Amino acid sequence: MPRSMAEACDADVCAICLGGMVRGQASFVAECSHAFHLRCISASVAHGNHNCPLCKASWTVLPAVTAAPRPPPVNGRRAPRPPPLAWSRQVARSTYEDDEQVQESTVRANAAAATGGGAVVLTTHCEFPAVAKGAARENFAVLVHAKAPSAAASDAARAPLDLVTVLDVSGSMRGHKLELLKQAMGFVIDNLGPADRLSVVSFSDEAIRRIRLVRMSDQGKADAKLAVQSLVARGGTNIGEGLRVAAQVLDDRRGKNAVASIMLLSDGRDAFTAGRNGAAANYINLVPSSLTYAGSGSRTPAVHTFGFGADHDAAAMHTVAESTGGTFSFVEDETVVQDSFAQCIGGLLTVTVQEARIEVTCLHPGVRVREVKSGRYENRLHDGGRAASVDVGELYADEERRFLIFVDVPAAAGDHTRLVKVSCTYRNAATGQAANVAGDDAVVQRPVVVTHIEPSMEVERERVRVAATEDMAAAREAADRGEHASGARILRSRLQAVQRSAPGAAGEATCTALMDELCELAARVENRREYDTTGRACFFSSMSSHGRQRAGGSLGKSRCKSQAYFTPAMEDMVKRSREQRKATAPHQTPKRHQPEAQSKPQRKRGKYL
Numbered sequence: 001m002p003r004s005m006a007e008a009c010d011a012d013v014c015a016i017c018l019g020g021m022v023r024g025q026a027s028f029v030a031e032c033s034h035a036f037h038l039r040c041i042s043a044s045v046a047h048g049n050h051n052c053p054l055c056k057a058s059w060t061v062l063p064a065v066t067a068a069p070r071p072p073p074v075n076g077r078r079a080p081r082p083p084p085l086a087w088s089r090q091v092a093r094s095t096y097e098d099d100e101q102v103q104e105s106t107v108r109a110n111a112a113a114a115t116g117g118g119a120v121v122l123t124t125h126c127e128f129p130a131v132a133k134g135a136a137r138e139n140f141a142v143l144v145h146a147k148a149p150s151a152a153a154s155d156a157a158r159a160p161l162d163l164v165t166v167l168d169v170s171g172s173m174r175g176h177k178l179e180l181l182k183q184a185m186g187f188v189i190d191n192l193g194p195a196d197r198l199s200v201v202s203f204s205d206e207a208i209r210r211i212r213l214v215r216m217s218d219q220g221k222a223d224a225k226l227a228v229q230s231l232v233a234r235g236g237t238n239i240g241e242g243l244r245v246a247a248q249v250l251d252d253r254r255g256k257n258a259v260a261s262i263m264l265l266s267d268g269r270d271a272f273t274a275g276r277n278g279a280a281a282n283y284i285n286l287v288p289s290s291l292t293y294a295g296s297g298s299r300t301p302a303v304h305t306f307g308f309g310a311d312h313d314a315a316a317m318h319t320v321a322e323s324t325g326g327t328f329s330f331v332e333d334e335t336v337v338q339d340s341f342a343q344c345i346g347g348l349l350t351v352t353v354q355e356a357r358i359e360v361t362c363l364h365p366g367v368r369v370r371e372v373k374s375g376r377y378e379n380r381l382h383d384g385g386r387a388a389s390v391d392v393g394e395l396y397a398d399e400e401r402r403f404l405i406f407v408d409v410p411a412a413a414g415d416h417t418r419l420v421k422v423s424c425t426y427r428n429a430a431t432g433q434a435a436n437v438a439g440d441d442a443v444v445q446r447p448v449v450v451t452h453i454e455p456s457m458e459v460e461r462e463r464v465r466v467a468a469t470e471d472m473a474a475a476r477e478a479a480d481r482g483e484h485a486s487g488a489r490i491l492r493s494r495l496q497a498v499q500r501s502a503p504g505a506a507g508e509a510t511c512t513a514l515m516d517e518l519c520e521l522a523a524r525v526e527n528r529r530e531y532d533t534t535g536r537a538c539f540f541s542s543m544s545s546h547g548r549q550r551a552g553g554s555l556g557k558s559r560c561k562s563q564a565y566f567t568p569a570m571e572d573m574v575k576r577s578r579e580q581r582k583a584t585a586p587h588q589t590p591k592r593h594q595p596e597a598q599s600k601p602q603r604k605r606g607k608y609l
Contacts, residue, residue: 014040032208033169034230054211054227095252099213100220102255103160103195118149120353120395120424122439125458130445131417137409139370142442143459144358144390144403144422151350151397151569159258159351159429160195162213163188164246164301167231168266169202172311174233177267177334181308183584184338185228187577188345192216196349197257199249200227203242204235205272213249239266239316240273240286243303247288250301258429259351259394260301261326262291263344265337267308270316283319291324299355302326302394304344304552307537309334314537321544322376325393327552330541332534339577343551343566346573350397356426358403360388363418363441366410373404373466376547394429398567401549402462409444416445454502461503461510468494468514469546472521476539479525488526491518510564517542 014027014037029035034054041053127141151158165188167181185200192198198220199213210227214220246262273286291300303324305317308331321328329344331337362368368385379390390403407419419442427434471494475487495518498504504511521542524535545552551565566574 029232032210033202033232033234034210034227035232054223054230096209096212096249097252097254099199099249099253099255100197100215102197102257103215119435119437120149120356120426121147122358122422122424122437124420124422124439124442125456126419126442126444127456127459128444128450128453129456130447130450130453131409132450133413133446133448134411135450136411139406140409140419140444141459141463142405142407142420143456143462144360144405144439145458146356146358146392146395146401146424148395148397148399149352151352157430158349160193160197161348161351162197162250162253162257162260162301163192163345163348164199164201164213164249164262166201166203166207166242166246166262166264168204168237168239168242168268168308169231169233169235170204170237170268171234172237172268177308178231178233180334180337181265182228182231183581184341186225187338187580188341189216189221189224189228191342191345191349191573191576192221193349195257198224199246200224201242201245201249202231203238203245204233205238206235207238207241207245209245209249213253236271237266237268238272239264239270239320243286243291243320244288247290251290258354258432259348261348262301262303262324263306263341264303264317264320265306265308265331266317267312269311269313281316283316284323286316286320287323300324305329306331306337306340307541308337310533310537312537314540318540318544322547325548327548327550328540328544329552330534330537332537338581339574342573342577343570346570347396347399347551347567349573350567350569351394351429352397353395354393354427354429356392356395356424358390358392358401359423359425360390360405360420361423362386362407362420364410364412366408366412367417367419368408369405369420370408371406373406375466375469375549376544377401377403379403392424392426395426396550396567397569399550399565404459404462404466412446414446416443418443457503457506457508460501461508464498464501464503464511465514465546468498468518469543472518472539472543472546475521475525476536476543479531479535479539482528484526484528484531488522491522491525494518495522513564 014035027035027037028041030052032052032054034052123145125143125145127143131137131140165185167185169178173181189198194215194217196216197213198211198216200210202208202210210231211224214223216224243262243264246264250260250262270286287303291303301324303320304326305321305328307314307317307328310332314328314330318328320326327344329340331340360369360372362385369381369388370385372379372381372388372390374390377390377392379388381388388405392401395401405420409417409419421441422439423436424439425434425436471490475490478484478487478490495515498511498515498518501511504515521535521538523530524538525531527535541552545565549565551567551570
């Protein structure tokens, strides 16, 4: 509804003439939060146009405009005055079947050009190269390593993206936070290509589609930036409604780009959907059914969530990401929200593989799969353990996935035992063509006697990471029970185990980063206030990144960045974002986070104290 003049002037500019909204001028702020000078919008409304000229949303409450002159009396009677336009009602829009047509010529060009990007590469590593001829081993570890193709040299060869950003514009976003969000969205818009499409949804008490799903041509980018700049912060936080509108935008598409995703940012707690009237929060209620992740064959759009600042609901944002196949990132330092967005789109703009599934088949009659460690990727055992599969879904260019397969190795008489073969079926995201690749068989030698042999560093590195991730979950659960000291002990014990491990003792970069992460989380869990303020979000962020083996985590103050999962395209996009921020605000350098000596473990000469 129209708001007071003071609130209207908060919108800063008129969405039609782009002139300033000066106090004292007649203004109108619509239900969709776009603001106008009354003189700019009156003519349009007077001629029967009851839709927002910017986002095309139907208005149910219209501005009062100067009435047309009343007709002269007829037979001494005046014609009845029509009802004021301010109370006219329109039927609310129920569908979003107005998406701009996908760029078919680009789709065909993608199919023709994306021929040199390579294929998924599969390799296997056995935890030991040999097992004695007469010995049997249980839970023998085999690492399956998959790497996606590199990004094609030309942007025309990549899969185009349909992106919906869902932005919190509740009252707590007012001021500097909203300005930072607008800048971050400007960066996203600038880095989308002409075949990519973007829709912007904002939410406070209600959710509003600010701009239809439109191609990021020069005009599309200008319209999108205008929609973002018109955002005004007010009201409460209705995350569930924001996601519902975003899901409907994607569900109602007449045309579809090859890749689709949703980016959700919020700085608060849902007050409408998750839990009302004192009931316990059920965060899964925030997620529309059409977005629920159902494995690699579902192709449901992932929701990548961003907890903005210390007051957001980390559990809600983590649940939304986990249930849709997305990642959760904690933006603790609000000034780097643009970098967080840059990291995300750096991946989304380089999707090379979709619907990937890794198949493992036992070769020797006595080999059986006992267990698969695949994090948040669904795995299944088939044929009584004679086969297994892992649904991987989408992969960004150069992304890697590592899964531990535990098998029983029988005693054998030959010189070697072929344990398992691995293959991967997937669809090329740019061309839509199906592919099937095979990796080398996992084989162990069978000498009569096995002397001392070193374990595979590849397998050990993954063992260390998986064990650390499991202890992160255990420490978080302890903290949620109020057992903060216990949570800290779990992590410090795991920290020592990582130090003693072969890759840790060798000073490998991935283990060094993992030790930093464990050290940081231990400091954030041992104090209840610290845990409630930032620790829980850090835990969820780290667990999300490790569970998906995808860069997410925290940027800025926290050291929990999980940079081991960064791809070259992500690194390049984040670098581009930082350079832009530095250029546009040379005198506003964010302060670096310095851990307090008395509360955070310190690392000195390779040891954690």
